Every structure is written in C-alpha cells, then in structure tokens.
Amino acid sequence: MKLVFALAIGVSILVLTGPARALPDGKELYTDCTRGNSFSEGYCEGFIIGVLSAHMSPWVINLQKGRTYFCIPGDVTFQEITKTIVKYIVSHPSRQRYRADVNIWTAATESYPCKDG
Numbered sequence: 001m002k003l004v005f006a007l008a009i010g011v012s013i014l015v016l017t018g019p020a021r022a023l024p025d026g027k028e029l030y031t032d033c034t035r036g037n038s039f040s041e042g043y044c045e046g047f048i049i050g051v052l053s054a055h056m057s058p059w060v061i062n063l064q065k066g067r068t069y070f071c072i073p074g075d076v077t078f079q080e081i082t083k084t085i086v087k088y089i090v091s092h093p094s095r096q097r098y099r100a101d102v103n104i105w106t107a108a109t110e111s112y113p114c115k116d117g
Contacts, residue, residue: 029100030089033082045082051104052081069105071114084111 024032024047033044052072072081088107089096095103 024100026089026092026096026098026100026103029103030086030096033086045078047100048082048085048104049078051101052108055105055108069114070108070112072108072112076112081108084108 029044029047032040032047035041052070055069085104085107088111089103092103095106
C-alpha cells in the first residue's frame with residue numbers, strides 16, 4: 001500500500017511540474033517500462049496502476065452497467081501486472097500505435113478474465 005501511495009505522489013508531482021505530454025501510445029509505454037532506470041520504471045508502473053484503478057472505480061463500473069471486464073487476482077503483484085502488460089505490447093506490435101491506456105485495458109482483459117459465477 002505504501003508503494004501505491006508513493007507512486008501516486010510521484011506521478012502527481014510529475015504531472016503537476018513536468019512539461020505537458022500527450023497520452024503515450026503503446027510503444028512509448030513499452031520504452032518507459034524497459035528503459036532500465038527507476039524513474040522510468042516508476043512512471044510505467046504508476047501509469048499502469050492508474051489506468052487499472054480508474055477502470056475499477058465505482059463510477060466507471062456503474063457506467064458499464066455493473067460489468068467488470070477484468071479480474072486481477074489479489075495475489076498478483078504490481079510488478080507481475082507490469083510484466084504482463086509489457087509482454088502484451090511486445091506480442092501485439094500492430095497495436096503499439098494505439099494509446100497506452102487502450103493497450104493496458106485490452107491486455108488486462110485478455111490476461112485476467114473474470115470467471116463467471
């Protein structure tokens with residue numbers, strides 16, 4: 001939980017103090033996730049967590065008429081989720097030009113489907 005809070009603060013500071021930046025596409029997110037320095041990796045993980053958390057907000061679920069499109073098990077770490085998203089981006093080069101949030105959402109939906117029942 002402390003990691004999530006620290007990442008949220010870090011991303012907030014970047015957003016508030018950094019230059020304006022359009023939403024990254026899948027290729028840009030992949031670059032950030034694999035750059036090999038803690039700053040880029042923190043941005044990558046924070047961006048992914050932000051997209052996934054926004055999807056799970058009660059307001060969004062209400063807009064989706066109660067449907068949840070992915071269900072990430074509680075024992076999966078943020079690092080594992082990030083690796084899954086990066087693997088998806090690498091495995092789908094034709095989709096890298098789409099916004100990063102679309103790639104994240106699609107990867108989560110395919111990798112962590114909800115079980116019926």
